[in-house]
Amino acid sequence: MGKELTSRSQDYSQWYNDLIIKGQLADYSAVRGCMVIKPYGFALWENMRDVLDKMFKETGHQNAYFPLFVPKSLFEAEEKNAEGFAKECAVVTHYRLKTDPNNAGKLMVDPEAKLEEELVVRPTSEAIIWNTYKGWIQSYRDLPLLINQWANVVRWEMRTRLFLRTAEFLWQEGHTAHATAEEAIEETRRMLDVYADFAENWMALPVIKGVKSPNERFAGAEDTFCIEALMQDGKALQAGTSHFLGQNFAKAFDVKFSDKNNKLDYVWATSWGVSTRLIGGLVMAHSDDDGLIIPPRIAPIQVVIVPIYKGEDQKAQIDEVVSVMMKEMKALGITVKYDDADNSRPGWKFAEYELKGVPVRIAVGARDLANQVVEVARRDTKENKTSLFQVSLHILRNC
Amino acid sequence: MLNEIQIAMFNKAKAFQQEHITTANTWEEFVNILDTKAGFVSAHWDGTPETEEKIKELSKATIRCIPLDNPQEEGICILSGKKSTQRVLFARAY
Numbered sequence: 001m002g003k004e005l006t007s008r009s010q011d012y013s014q015w016y017n018d019l020i021i022k023g024q025l026a027d028y029s030a031v032r033g034c035m036v037i038k039p040y041g042f043a044l045w046e047n048m049r050d051v052l053d054k055m056f057k058e059t060g061h062q063n064a065y066f067p068l069f070v071p072k073s074l075f076e077a078e079e080k081n082a083e084g085f086a087k088e089c090a091v092v093t094h095y096r097l098k099t100d101p102n103n104a105g106k107l108m109v110d111p112e113a114k115l116e117e118e119l120v121v122r123p124t125s126e127a128i129i130w131n132t133y134k135g136w137i138q139s140y141r142d143l144p145l146l147i148n149q150w151a152n153v154v155r156w157e158m159r160t161r162l163f164l165r166t167a168e169f170l171w172q173e174g175h176t177a178h179a180t181a182e183e184a185i186e187e188t189r190r191m192l193d194v195y196a197d198f199a200e201n202w203m204a205l206p207v208i209k210g211v212k213s214p215n216e217r218f219a220g221a222e223d224t225f226c227i228e229a230l231m232q233d234g235k236a237l238q239a240g241t242s243h244f245l246g247q248n249f250a251k252a253f254d255v256k257f258s259d260k261n262n263k264l265d266y267v268w269a270t271s272w273g274v275s276t277r278l279i280g281g282l283v284m285a286h287s288d289d290d291g292l293i294i295p296p297r298i299a300p301i302q303v304v305i306v307p308i309y310k311g312e313d314q315k316a317q318i319d320e321v322v323s324v325m326m327k328e329m330k331a332l333g334i335t336v337k338y339d340d341a342d343n344s345r346p347g348w349k350f351a352e353y354e355l356k357g358v359p360v361r362i363a364v365g366a367r368d369l370a371n372q373v374v375e376v377a378r379r380d381t382k383e384n385k386t387s388l389f390q391v392s393l394h395i396l397r398n399c
Numbered sequence: 400m401l402n403e404i405q406i407a408m409f410n411k412a413k414a415f416q417q418e419h420i421t422t423a424n425t426w427e428e429f430v431n432i433l434d435t436k437a438g439f440v441s442a443h444w445d446g447t448p449e450t451e452e453k454i455k456e457l458s459k460a461t462i463r464c465i466p467l468d469n470p471q472e473e474g475i476c477i478l479s480g481k482k483s484t485q486r487v488l489f490a491r492a493y
Contacts (some may be wrong), residue, residue: 164493204408206416208439208488210464215448228463228488230416234437236463236490280493285412295408296401303401334401359404380404380411 005355007289012233013161019283020162023292023355033160033167037276040356043300045170045276049150051202051298052172052274055194061146061174066128068152069119074127078252081126084219088156090121090167121154126220126245126271129175130253137177137267140259144187145177163280164237171275177267179257181246184268185223188244191272192225195240203278204295205229205285207239218271222246231284239281242272292357293380303329303336303360304353308346314366315340321389322364325374328393354379420488429477429489433460439490443483445476454478460489 005022006014020026025041037045053063069092076082096113100106122128129147136142154168174191178184192209199205207227217224221243229239250256250266258264286293296302305325307318322338329336337358339349346363353361361384363375368386377384419438423429432440444450444462455461457478465487474483 161493200409204405204412206409206413208416208464208466210466210469210488212464213448213451213462213487215451216462225467226464228439228490230412230419230438230490231493232415234419234491236439236492238463238492284493286408293408296405360400376400378400378404380408 005289005291008232015289016280016284017162019287019292019355023283023357025279025283025292026162028162031167033157035162035166037170040300041279044279044282044294044298047298047300048198048202048278049172052194052198053148053150055198056148056172056174059146059190059194061148061176063149064147065149065151066125066132068122070122070125070128072118072120074131075120077127077131078220078249080248081124081220085123085155089123090154090156092119092121122151123153123155124271124273125149125151125153125173126175126249126269127253130249130255130269133175133177133267134253134255137255137257139257140179143177143179143257143267144183146174146187147176148172148174161280163276163283165277169276171273173271173273176270177250177255178270179259179268181268184246184270185244188223188225188242188270188272191270192227192240192242195242195272195274196227198274199227199229199239199278202295202297203282204297205239205281212241218243220245220248221271222248229281229285231281233284237277237281237284239278240272240274243270245269245271287357290351291355294357294359296359299357299359300335301337301353301356301358302334303362304349304358305336305338305362305364306346306349306353307338307340308363308365310366317369318364318366321369325362325389325393332393422486423477424474426477429460430458433458433489433491437491439463439488441486441488442477443472443474443485444487444489445479445481445483447479450476450479450481454489458489458491460491463488463490463492 005018008015024038027036029036094109094113096110097107098110100108150172152170157165157167160166176187196207196209199207207229212224223244225242226238227240229237247266249269255267256264305322309315309318326336359379361377372388373386375386421432421440423432423440423442469485471485476483
Protein backbone atom coordinates (compact mmCIF):
# COMPACT_ATOMS: atom_id res chain seq x y z
CA MET A 1 0.00 0.00 0.00
CA GLY A 2 2.96 2.31 0.38
CA LYS A 3 1.44 3.62 3.61
CA GLU A 4 3.63 1.84 6.13
CA LEU A 5 3.30 3.60 9.44
CA THR A 6 5.86 3.71 12.20
CA SER A 7 4.44 2.18 15.37
CA ARG A 8 4.28 4.06 18.66
CA SER A 9 6.65 1.67 20.40
CA GLN A 10 9.16 1.92 17.54
CA ASP A 11 9.42 5.70 17.48
CA TYR A 12 6.68 7.82 18.99
CA SER A 13 7.68 11.06 17.27
CA GLN A 14 8.00 9.44 13.89
CA TRP A 15 4.61 7.79 14.43
CA TYR A 16 3.16 11.23 15.07
CA ASN A 17 4.73 12.73 11.94
CA ASP A 18 3.60 9.76 9.84
CA LEU A 19 0.00 10.19 10.95
CA ILE A 20 -0.02 13.89 10.14
CA ILE A 21 1.59 13.46 6.73
CA LYS A 22 0.06 10.17 5.59
CA GLY A 23 -3.28 10.94 7.20
CA GLN A 24 -3.32 14.06 4.97
CA LEU A 25 -3.74 16.59 7.74
CA ALA A 26 -0.74 18.70 6.82
CA ASP A 27 2.48 18.82 4.86
CA TYR A 28 5.91 20.36 5.25
CA SER A 29 6.44 23.58 3.31
CA ALA A 30 9.25 25.45 1.59
CA VAL A 31 9.43 27.75 4.61
CA ARG A 32 11.39 26.42 7.56
CA GLY A 33 9.13 25.78 10.53
CA CYS A 34 5.93 26.55 8.63
CA MET A 35 3.45 23.94 7.48
CA VAL A 36 0.75 23.59 4.88
CA ILE A 37 -2.60 22.57 6.33
CA LYS A 38 -4.17 20.24 3.76
CA PRO A 39 -7.91 20.13 2.99
CA TYR A 40 -8.61 17.23 5.37
CA GLY A 41 -6.73 18.92 8.20
CA PHE A 42 -8.35 22.24 7.44
CA ALA A 43 -11.83 20.69 7.44
CA LEU A 44 -11.05 19.40 10.93
CA TRP A 45 -9.87 22.87 12.01
CA GLU A 46 -13.00 24.45 10.50
CA ASN A 47 -15.21 22.13 12.55
CA MET A 48 -13.29 22.99 15.73
CA ARG A 49 -13.37 26.69 14.87
CA ASP A 50 -17.12 26.66 14.23
CA VAL A 51 -17.89 25.05 17.60
CA LEU A 52 -15.59 27.42 19.49
CA ASP A 53 -16.90 30.44 17.60
CA LYS A 54 -20.44 29.54 18.62
CA MET A 55 -19.36 29.11 22.24
CA PHE A 56 -17.67 32.53 22.20
CA LYS A 57 -20.77 34.17 20.78
CA GLU A 58 -22.99 32.44 23.32
CA THR A 59 -20.84 33.98 26.06
CA GLY A 60 -21.33 37.46 24.62
CA HIS A 61 -18.26 37.94 22.44
CA GLN A 62 -18.05 39.46 18.98
CA ASN A 63 -15.43 38.89 16.31
CA ALA A 64 -13.25 41.66 14.88
CA TYR A 65 -9.96 41.82 13.03
CA PHE A 66 -6.79 43.75 13.80
CA PRO A 67 -3.63 44.28 11.69
CA LEU A 68 -0.90 41.66 11.23
CA PHE A 69 1.81 44.29 11.79
CA VAL A 70 2.55 46.02 15.06
CA PRO A 71 4.72 49.17 15.00
CA LYS A 72 7.75 48.54 17.20
CA SER A 73 6.96 51.54 19.43
CA LEU A 74 3.57 50.00 20.29
CA PHE A 75 4.98 46.53 20.67
CA GLU A 76 7.46 47.66 23.32
CA ALA A 77 4.92 49.66 25.35
CA GLU A 78 4.06 46.83 27.78
CA GLU A 79 7.59 45.95 28.85
CA LYS A 80 7.14 42.46 30.21
CA ASN A 81 5.07 41.35 27.24
CA ALA A 82 7.61 42.83 24.82
CA GLU A 83 10.54 41.26 26.63
CA GLY A 84 8.85 37.88 26.74
CA PHE A 85 8.21 37.75 23.02
CA ALA A 86 11.19 39.78 21.69
CA LYS A 87 13.38 36.76 20.97
CA GLU A 88 10.90 35.17 18.62
CA CYS A 89 9.68 38.10 16.56
CA ALA A 90 9.80 38.39 12.80
CA VAL A 91 10.37 42.04 11.86
CA VAL A 92 9.58 43.91 8.65
CA THR A 93 12.24 46.48 7.86
CA HIS A 94 11.65 47.23 4.14
CA TYR A 95 8.64 47.56 1.89
CA ARG A 96 10.06 47.09 -1.61
CA LEU A 97 12.25 44.87 -3.77
CA LYS A 98 14.09 45.91 -6.91
CA THR A 99 15.97 44.13 -9.70
CA ASP A 100 19.52 43.39 -8.70
CA PRO A 101 21.85 45.28 -11.09
CA ASN A 102 24.67 42.78 -10.48
CA ASN A 103 22.59 39.64 -10.79
CA ALA A 104 20.32 39.38 -13.83
CA GLY A 105 16.85 38.01 -13.15
CA LYS A 106 17.22 38.30 -9.39
CA LEU A 107 15.62 40.64 -6.92
CA MET A 108 17.14 42.43 -3.97
CA VAL A 109 15.79 44.44 -1.07
CA ASP A 110 15.69 48.09 -2.11
CA PRO A 111 17.88 49.86 0.45
CA GLU A 112 15.99 53.08 -0.26
CA ALA A 113 12.75 51.47 0.83
CA LYS A 114 13.65 51.15 4.47
CA LEU A 115 10.75 51.72 6.86
CA GLU A 116 11.12 54.62 9.26
CA GLU A 117 9.76 52.41 11.99
CA GLU A 118 10.09 48.63 11.95
CA LEU A 119 6.91 46.55 12.00
CA VAL A 120 6.71 43.48 14.19
CA VAL A 121 4.71 40.57 12.79
CA ARG A 122 2.26 39.85 15.65
CA PRO A 123 3.29 37.01 17.96
CA THR A 124 0.12 37.96 19.91
CA SER A 125 -2.05 41.06 19.56
CA GLU A 126 -2.41 42.72 22.96
CA ALA A 127 -0.34 45.74 21.88
CA ILE A 128 -2.18 46.60 18.68
CA ILE A 129 -5.55 45.86 20.27
CA TRP A 130 -5.01 47.87 23.44
CA ASN A 131 -3.72 50.77 21.39
CA THR A 132 -7.05 50.59 19.52
CA TYR A 133 -9.13 50.21 22.70
CA LYS A 134 -7.80 53.56 23.89
CA GLY A 135 -10.06 55.17 21.30
CA TRP A 136 -13.02 52.90 22.05
CA ILE A 137 -13.24 53.15 25.82
CA GLN A 138 -14.09 56.37 27.67
CA SER A 139 -16.84 55.52 30.09
CA TYR A 140 -18.25 52.61 32.08
CA ARG A 141 -20.94 52.45 29.38
CA ASP A 142 -18.30 51.18 26.94
CA LEU A 143 -17.58 48.21 29.22
CA PRO A 144 -17.32 45.30 29.18
CA LEU A 145 -15.76 45.12 25.73
CA LEU A 146 -15.74 41.48 24.62
CA ILE A 147 -13.82 40.88 21.38
CA ASN A 148 -12.34 37.82 19.72
CA GLN A 149 -10.26 37.55 16.58
CA TRP A 150 -9.42 34.54 14.41
CA ALA A 151 -5.95 35.10 13.01
CA ASN A 152 -2.51 33.81 12.22
CA VAL A 153 0.46 34.71 14.39
CA VAL A 154 4.21 34.21 13.99
CA ARG A 155 6.66 33.07 16.66
CA TRP A 156 10.13 32.32 15.35
CA GLU A 157 10.61 28.96 17.03
CA MET A 158 13.95 27.18 16.74
CA ARG A 159 12.65 23.65 17.17
CA THR A 160 9.39 23.15 15.35
CA ARG A 161 6.94 20.23 15.04
CA LEU A 162 3.88 19.89 12.84
CA PHE A 163 0.87 21.46 14.59
CA LEU A 164 2.48 21.36 18.06
CA ARG A 165 5.00 24.12 17.45
CA THR A 166 5.18 25.94 14.15
CA ALA A 167 6.60 29.36 13.33
CA GLU A 168 3.27 30.50 11.93
CA PHE A 169 0.05 29.13 13.36
CA LEU A 170 -3.69 29.78 13.32
CA TRP A 171 -5.52 30.63 16.50
CA GLN A 172 -8.17 32.73 18.11
CA GLU A 173 -7.33 35.39 20.63
CA GLY A 174 -9.95 36.94 22.87
CA HIS A 175 -9.23 40.39 24.31
CA THR A 176 -11.65 41.82 26.81
CA ALA A 177 -11.86 44.98 28.90
CA HIS A 178 -13.72 45.35 32.19
CA ALA A 179 -14.55 47.93 34.85
CA THR A 180 -13.40 45.82 37.80
CA ALA A 181 -10.76 43.24 38.62
CA GLU A 182 -13.47 40.84 39.82
CA GLU A 183 -15.28 40.98 36.49
CA ALA A 184 -12.05 40.41 34.58
CA ILE A 185 -11.12 37.43 36.74
CA GLU A 186 -14.60 36.03 36.27
CA GLU A 187 -14.18 36.36 32.50
CA THR A 188 -10.76 34.67 32.65
CA ARG A 189 -12.30 31.71 34.48
CA ARG A 190 -15.37 31.62 32.25
CA MET A 191 -13.22 31.24 29.14
CA LEU A 192 -11.09 28.59 30.82
CA ASP A 193 -14.33 26.66 31.39
CA VAL A 194 -15.31 27.14 27.75
CA TYR A 195 -11.96 25.67 26.68
CA ALA A 196 -12.28 22.72 29.05
CA ASP A 197 -15.83 22.08 27.87
CA PHE A 198 -14.67 22.16 24.24
CA ALA A 199 -11.66 19.91 24.85
CA GLU A 200 -13.61 17.31 26.82
CA ASN A 201 -16.99 17.26 25.12
CA TRP A 202 -15.98 17.88 21.52
CA MET A 203 -12.39 16.66 21.25
CA ALA A 204 -12.88 13.84 23.81
CA LEU A 205 -9.70 15.18 25.41
CA PRO A 206 -9.75 15.16 29.23
CA VAL A 207 -7.96 18.17 30.70
CA ILE A 208 -6.82 19.44 34.06
CA LYS A 209 -7.71 23.04 34.80
CA GLY A 210 -5.21 24.98 36.78
CA VAL A 211 -3.16 28.09 37.26
CA LYS A 212 0.45 28.52 36.10
CA SER A 213 3.36 29.18 38.42
CA PRO A 214 4.81 32.71 38.05
CA ASN A 215 7.67 31.30 35.90
CA GLU A 216 5.26 29.84 33.35
CA ARG A 217 2.94 32.84 33.23
CA PHE A 218 2.14 34.64 29.99
CA ALA A 219 4.44 37.65 29.61
CA GLY A 220 2.48 40.65 30.87
CA ALA A 221 -0.17 38.68 32.80
CA GLU A 222 -1.00 38.79 36.51
CA ASP A 223 -2.27 35.22 36.37
CA THR A 224 -2.37 32.56 33.66
CA PHE A 225 -4.97 29.80 33.82
CA CYS A 226 -4.56 26.77 31.61
CA ILE A 227 -5.94 23.44 30.54
CA GLU A 228 -3.36 20.66 30.47
CA ALA A 229 -3.85 17.46 28.49
CA LEU A 230 -1.91 14.21 28.56
CA MET A 231 -0.49 12.49 25.49
CA GLN A 232 -0.09 8.72 25.09
CA ASP A 233 3.67 8.90 25.68
CA GLY A 234 3.02 10.41 29.11
CA LYS A 235 4.02 13.93 28.15
CA ALA A 236 1.75 16.85 28.96
CA LEU A 237 0.47 19.39 26.48
CA GLN A 238 -0.73 22.88 27.31
CA ALA A 239 -3.93 22.95 25.30
CA GLY A 240 -5.25 26.43 26.02
CA THR A 241 -4.60 29.46 28.20
CA SER A 242 -6.68 32.26 29.68
CA HIS A 243 -4.92 35.27 31.19
CA PHE A 244 -5.92 37.84 33.76
CA LEU A 245 -3.88 40.84 32.63
CA GLY A 246 -4.71 43.19 35.49
CA GLN A 247 -4.28 46.83 34.49
CA ASN A 248 -0.90 46.24 32.83
CA PHE A 249 -1.99 46.91 29.27
CA ALA A 250 -4.40 49.69 30.24
CA LYS A 251 -1.49 51.46 31.94
CA ALA A 252 0.90 50.82 29.05
CA PHE A 253 -1.60 52.23 26.54
CA ASP A 254 -3.28 54.73 28.86
CA VAL A 255 -6.77 53.26 28.61
CA LYS A 256 -8.95 54.87 31.29
CA PHE A 257 -12.68 54.97 31.84
CA SER A 258 -14.88 57.18 33.98
CA ASP A 259 -17.13 55.30 36.38
CA LYS A 260 -20.66 56.25 37.43
CA ASN A 261 -19.27 58.86 39.83
CA ASN A 262 -17.08 60.32 37.09
CA LYS A 263 -13.96 58.94 38.71
CA LEU A 264 -11.21 57.93 36.27
CA ASP A 265 -9.54 54.54 36.52
CA TYR A 266 -7.55 52.17 34.34
CA VAL A 267 -9.44 49.34 32.66
CA TRP A 268 -9.00 45.66 33.65
CA ALA A 269 -8.12 43.14 30.95
CA THR A 270 -8.12 39.49 29.94
CA SER A 271 -6.84 37.58 26.93
CA TRP A 272 -7.28 33.94 26.02
CA GLY A 273 -6.37 31.67 23.14
CA VAL A 274 -6.31 28.24 21.60
CA SER A 275 -4.59 27.30 18.37
CA THR A 276 -4.02 24.66 15.72
CA ARG A 277 -1.79 23.08 18.36
CA LEU A 278 -4.99 21.42 19.59
CA ILE A 279 -4.93 19.26 16.46
CA GLY A 280 -1.51 17.96 17.48
CA GLY A 281 -2.95 17.12 20.89
CA LEU A 282 -5.91 15.36 19.31
CA VAL A 283 -3.63 13.20 17.19
CA MET A 284 -1.28 12.30 20.04
CA ALA A 285 -4.02 11.57 22.55
CA HIS A 286 -6.31 9.36 20.48
CA SER A 287 -4.62 7.70 17.55
CA ASP A 288 -3.21 4.17 17.27
CA ASP A 289 -0.68 2.26 15.15
CA ASP A 290 -3.13 2.05 12.25
CA GLY A 291 -3.73 5.75 12.03
CA LEU A 292 -5.75 8.68 13.30
CA ILE A 293 -8.90 8.31 15.39
CA ILE A 294 -11.02 11.43 15.12
CA PRO A 295 -13.84 12.04 17.62
CA PRO A 296 -17.19 11.93 15.77
CA ARG A 297 -18.37 15.35 16.93
CA ILE A 298 -15.59 17.17 15.03
CA ALA A 299 -14.78 14.61 12.34
CA PRO A 300 -14.75 15.99 8.77
CA ILE A 301 -16.24 12.67 7.64
CA GLN A 302 -18.30 10.81 10.26
CA VAL A 303 -19.33 7.81 8.19
CA VAL A 304 -17.76 6.41 5.04
CA ILE A 305 -19.57 3.91 2.85
CA VAL A 306 -17.52 1.53 0.70
CA PRO A 307 -19.19 -0.65 -1.96
CA ILE A 308 -17.95 -4.18 -2.66
CA TYR A 309 -19.02 -5.47 -6.03
CA LYS A 310 -18.19 -7.13 -9.32
CA GLY A 311 -19.53 -5.62 -12.52
CA GLU A 312 -21.85 -2.76 -13.31
CA ASP A 313 -25.07 -4.53 -12.41
CA GLN A 314 -24.03 -5.15 -8.83
CA LYS A 315 -22.69 -1.62 -8.58
CA ALA A 316 -26.02 -0.20 -9.74
CA GLN A 317 -27.90 -2.24 -7.13
CA ILE A 318 -25.56 -1.04 -4.38
CA ASP A 319 -25.81 2.57 -5.54
CA GLU A 320 -29.53 2.40 -5.17
CA VAL A 321 -29.41 1.15 -1.60
CA VAL A 322 -26.64 3.55 -0.65
CA SER A 323 -28.49 6.57 -2.00
CA VAL A 324 -31.38 5.80 0.33
CA MET A 325 -29.05 5.30 3.29
CA MET A 326 -27.19 8.54 2.55
CA LYS A 327 -30.39 10.50 2.32
CA GLU A 328 -31.52 9.25 5.70
CA MET A 329 -28.11 9.86 7.27
CA LYS A 330 -27.93 13.39 5.92
CA ALA A 331 -31.38 14.02 7.34
CA LEU A 332 -29.94 13.00 10.72
CA GLY A 333 -27.17 15.55 10.29
CA ILE A 334 -24.49 12.92 9.75
CA THR A 335 -21.58 13.82 7.47
CA VAL A 336 -21.30 10.85 5.16
CA LYS A 337 -19.05 10.05 2.22
CA TYR A 338 -19.71 7.37 -0.39
CA ASP A 339 -16.37 6.26 -1.81
CA ASP A 340 -17.27 4.47 -5.00
CA ALA A 341 -14.06 5.36 -6.84
CA ASP A 342 -13.26 2.37 -9.06
CA ASN A 343 -9.51 2.92 -9.10
CA SER A 344 -8.79 1.26 -5.76
CA ARG A 345 -9.85 -1.94 -4.05
CA PRO A 346 -12.12 -2.08 -0.99
CA GLY A 347 -9.24 -3.35 1.19
CA TRP A 348 -7.14 -0.36 0.24
CA LYS A 349 -10.03 1.97 1.01
CA PHE A 350 -10.59 0.33 4.41
CA ALA A 351 -6.96 0.98 5.33
CA GLU A 352 -7.12 4.51 3.96
CA TYR A 353 -10.13 5.49 6.09
CA GLU A 354 -8.65 3.79 9.11
CA LEU A 355 -5.54 5.90 8.58
CA LYS A 356 -7.69 9.02 8.30
CA GLY A 357 -9.58 8.12 11.46
CA VAL A 358 -13.13 8.18 10.08
CA PRO A 359 -15.25 7.03 13.07
CA VAL A 360 -17.61 4.62 11.25
CA ARG A 361 -17.19 2.59 8.07
CA ILE A 362 -20.07 0.84 6.37
CA ALA A 363 -19.29 -1.79 3.75
CA VAL A 364 -22.09 -2.69 1.36
CA GLY A 365 -21.48 -5.94 -0.48
CA ALA A 366 -23.45 -7.23 -3.44
CA ARG A 367 -23.80 -10.62 -1.80
CA ASP A 368 -25.26 -9.08 1.36
CA LEU A 369 -27.83 -7.11 -0.58
CA ALA A 370 -30.14 -10.07 -0.92
CA ASN A 371 -30.21 -10.34 2.86
CA GLN A 372 -30.56 -6.56 3.24
CA VAL A 373 -27.51 -6.38 5.50
CA VAL A 374 -24.38 -4.23 5.65
CA GLU A 375 -21.17 -4.41 7.68
CA VAL A 376 -20.70 -1.61 10.19
CA ALA A 377 -17.19 -1.07 11.64
CA ARG A 378 -16.07 1.23 14.45
CA ARG A 379 -12.69 2.91 14.04
CA ASP A 380 -11.94 3.29 17.76
CA THR A 381 -12.44 -0.33 18.84
CA LYS A 382 -12.14 -1.98 15.40
CA GLU A 383 -15.32 -3.94 16.19
CA ASN A 384 -17.48 -4.72 13.24
CA LYS A 385 -20.84 -6.31 12.96
CA THR A 386 -23.31 -7.16 10.28
CA SER A 387 -26.67 -5.54 10.59
CA LEU A 388 -29.80 -4.83 8.62
CA PHE A 389 -29.93 -1.49 6.76
CA GLN A 390 -32.65 -0.17 8.97
CA VAL A 391 -30.88 -1.40 12.06
CA SER A 392 -27.64 0.26 10.99
CA LEU A 393 -29.44 3.59 10.69
CA HIS A 394 -31.04 3.00 14.03
CA ILE A 395 -27.61 2.31 15.55
CA LEU A 396 -26.13 5.45 14.05
CA ARG A 397 -29.00 7.56 15.21
CA ASN A 398 -29.64 6.34 18.70
CA CYS A 399 -26.34 5.19 20.15
CA MET B 400 -23.05 4.73 17.46
CA LEU B 401 -21.39 8.09 16.85
CA ASN B 402 -22.28 9.19 20.39
CA GLU B 403 -21.10 5.90 21.77
CA ILE B 404 -17.73 6.33 20.05
CA GLN B 405 -17.43 9.91 21.28
CA ILE B 406 -18.03 8.81 24.86
CA ALA B 407 -15.80 5.73 24.62
CA MET B 408 -12.92 7.85 23.31
CA PHE B 409 -13.27 10.30 26.17
CA ASN B 410 -13.54 7.54 28.76
CA LYS B 411 -10.47 5.77 27.44
CA ALA B 412 -8.42 8.97 27.49
CA LYS B 413 -9.79 9.88 30.92
CA ALA B 414 -8.81 6.49 32.35
CA PHE B 415 -5.31 6.92 30.91
CA GLN B 416 -5.06 10.39 32.43
CA GLN B 417 -6.22 9.17 35.85
CA GLU B 418 -3.73 6.29 35.80
CA HIS B 419 -0.99 8.79 34.99
CA ILE B 420 -1.34 11.16 37.91
CA THR B 421 1.16 9.78 40.40
CA THR B 422 2.14 11.07 43.80
CA ALA B 423 5.83 11.47 44.63
CA ASN B 424 7.18 12.30 48.08
CA THR B 425 10.93 12.20 47.46
CA TRP B 426 13.26 13.32 44.72
CA GLU B 427 14.14 9.68 43.86
CA GLU B 428 10.48 8.78 43.48
CA PHE B 429 9.90 11.89 41.40
CA VAL B 430 12.67 11.17 38.91
CA ASN B 431 11.84 7.48 38.81
CA ILE B 432 8.21 8.14 37.88
CA LEU B 433 9.23 10.60 35.16
CA ASP B 434 11.69 8.12 33.67
CA THR B 435 9.44 5.07 33.76
CA LYS B 436 5.74 5.74 33.87
CA ALA B 437 5.79 9.45 32.96
CA GLY B 438 2.55 11.44 33.04
CA PHE B 439 1.70 13.98 35.72
CA VAL B 440 3.53 13.82 39.02
CA SER B 441 1.87 15.40 42.02
CA ALA B 442 4.56 16.67 44.37
CA HIS B 443 5.34 19.30 46.96
CA TRP B 444 7.20 22.41 45.82
CA ASP B 445 8.42 25.19 48.08
CA GLY B 446 6.85 27.90 45.92
CA THR B 447 10.07 29.61 44.84
CA PRO B 448 11.03 30.24 41.19
CA GLU B 449 14.61 29.16 42.00
CA THR B 450 13.55 25.66 43.05
CA GLU B 451 11.19 25.42 40.09
CA GLU B 452 14.06 26.32 37.74
CA LYS B 453 16.39 23.85 39.39
CA ILE B 454 13.84 21.03 39.14
CA LYS B 455 13.41 21.81 35.44
CA GLU B 456 17.17 21.77 34.92
CA LEU B 457 17.66 18.45 36.72
CA SER B 458 14.60 16.55 35.52
CA LYS B 459 13.32 18.37 32.39
CA ALA B 460 9.95 18.48 34.10
CA THR B 461 8.02 21.73 34.51
CA ILE B 462 5.15 22.72 36.72
CA ARG B 463 2.19 22.21 34.41
CA CYS B 464 -0.25 23.80 36.80
CA ILE B 465 -1.52 24.23 40.29
CA PRO B 466 -4.92 22.55 39.88
CA LEU B 467 -7.99 24.65 40.63
CA ASP B 468 -9.48 23.85 44.02
CA ASN B 469 -6.19 22.24 44.96
CA PRO B 470 -6.37 20.87 48.51
CA GLN B 471 -3.99 22.50 50.97
CA GLU B 472 -1.62 19.96 52.50
CA GLU B 473 1.43 20.38 54.67
CA GLY B 474 4.52 18.80 53.16
CA ILE B 475 8.16 19.05 52.24
CA CYS B 476 9.49 20.22 48.86
CA ILE B 477 10.89 17.25 46.90
CA LEU B 478 14.06 19.14 46.02
CA SER B 479 14.82 21.78 48.65
CA GLY B 480 13.27 19.99 51.65
CA LYS B 481 11.64 23.29 52.65
CA LYS B 482 8.08 23.49 53.89
CA SER B 483 5.28 23.45 51.35
CA THR B 484 1.56 24.03 51.65
CA GLN B 485 0.31 22.20 48.58
CA ARG B 486 1.16 19.72 45.85
CA VAL B 487 1.49 20.91 42.25
CA LEU B 488 1.45 18.94 38.99
CA PHE B 489 4.75 18.39 37.24
CA ALA B 490 5.35 16.72 33.88
CA ARG B 491 7.65 16.66 30.93
CA ALA B 492 5.76 18.54 28.27
CA TYR B 493 5.52 19.42 24.60
